[in-house]
Amino acid sequence: MKEIRLPSVVDFYISSPEQPNTMELEINKLTANIFKSHRETCQFRVEELQALQWKQFTREEVMVYQCKSIEEMWERCACRLTDAIQYVVEFAKRIDGFMEFCQNDQIVLLKAGSLEVVLVRMSRAFNQENNTVFFEGKYAGTEIFKSLGCMDLVTSMFDFAKSLCTLHLSEEEVALFTALVLINSERQWLQEKAKVERLHTHVDMAFKRILLRNRRDGLLSKLFQKMAVLKLLCAQHIEKLRAFRQLYPLIVHSLFPPLYKELFTCDTDLQTVIE
Numbered sequence: 001m002k003e004i005r006l007p008s009v010v011d012f013y014i015s016s017p018e019q020p021n022t023m024e025l026e027i028n029k030l031t032a033n034i035f036k037s038h039r040e041t042c043q044f045r046v047e048e049l050q051a052l053q054w055k056q057f058t059r060e061e062v063m064v065y066q067c068k069s070i071e072e073m074w075e076r077c078a079c080r081l082t083d084a085i086q087y088v089v090e091f092a093k094r095i096d097g098f099m100e101f102c103q104n105d106q107i108v109l110l111k112a113g114s115l116e117v118v119l120v121r122m123s124r125a126f127n128q129e130n131n132t133v134f135f136e137g138k139y140a141g142t143e144i145f146k147s148l149g150c151m152d153l154v155t156s157m158f159d160f161a162k163s164l165c166t167l168h169l170s171e172e173e174v175a176l177f178t179a180l181v182l183i184n185s186e187r188q189w190l191q192e193k194a195k196v197e198r199l200h201t202h203v204d205m206a207f208k209r210i211l212l213r214n215r216r217d218g219l220l221s222k223l224f225q226k227m228a229v230l231k232l233l234c235a236q237h238i239e240k241l242r243a244f245r246q247l248y249p250l251i252v253h254s255l256f257p258p259l260y261k262e263l264f265t266c267d268t269d270l271q272t273v274i275e
């Protein structure tokens with residue numbers, strides 16, 4: 001009986017372009033699937049964001065934002081964030097293998113990773129020349145978010161977007177990096193960790209191969225450092241939300257989007273975020 005040998009990770013690295021092995025073909029297919037999923041769910045294309053980058057809020061418009069109440073600004077940002085997260089949920093659902101995870105693990109990965117993916121994607125909407133970011137139709141500086149009452153978080157998010165911009169990620173690199181951030185087998189409460197780990201390994205291989213091909217292999221270590229910053233930013237966001245909710249529980253309960261509450265507060269029983 002001929003022994004069946006599953007292609008190993010090593011096989012992938014020793015295959016030759018002339019005779020791609022099954023692992024190579026599988027990684028090619030996953031790479032194309034992630035690029036396509038990102039293109040179809042990126043919310044705004046880079047070209048659109050760049051075309052708008054000199055559309056700046058006037059001083060008067062900035063002042064109107066600064067005069068808004070903390071409740072209104074928090075509600076607006078929660079709604080904008082939820083808009084962005086809905087595209088991330090769709091991105092995840094289109095990644096081959098994600099819908100094969102059990103529902104608990106799909107929700108665990110989205111609860112832990114969706115804001116991280118939004119923040120990586122948000123760097124595409126950052127204008128490094130004048131430190132502004134696209135928000136509600138125009139580009140704004142940090143001053144527009146003053147009435148949120150959490151300028152430390154705002155500044156950290158701006159700094160993160162700026163630091164990511166300096167890496168000049170291509171859309172393919174954003175696609176693969178955000179897939180890697182999302183399909184993270186180290187997330188707490190996973191029930192089928194081995195299954196998530198297998199897909200994570202394949203996404204990791206796909207990403208490393210693209211970086212090698214583009215002669216960007218130094219990028220991965222820099223991106224791993226960014227993952228640590230992403231974790232801190234998300235913890236800061238949860239902390240600020242908790243403080244806001246202590247002051248305005250009814251605003252959160254009645255005006256914040258259900259998806260935002262399911263992902264970022266613990267008092268709602270987990271509905272299906274994956275329709």
Ligand SMILES: CCS(=O)(=O)c1ccc(CNC(=O)N2CC3(CCCC3)c3nc(-c4c(OC)ncnc4C4CC4)ccc32)cc1
Binds near residue numbers: 042126136
């Ligand atoms: C993502 C896909 S995309 O196609 O690239 C894309 C799609 C839409 C937009 C419009 N902006 C937007 O929806 N949002 C949402 C939120 C609010 C809350 C978190 C995330 C946010 N945040 C910022 C932002 C900050 O962006 C770097 N940096 C500091 N503070 C803030 C706000 C106080 C939270 C700035 C815009 C912004 C931008 C980009």
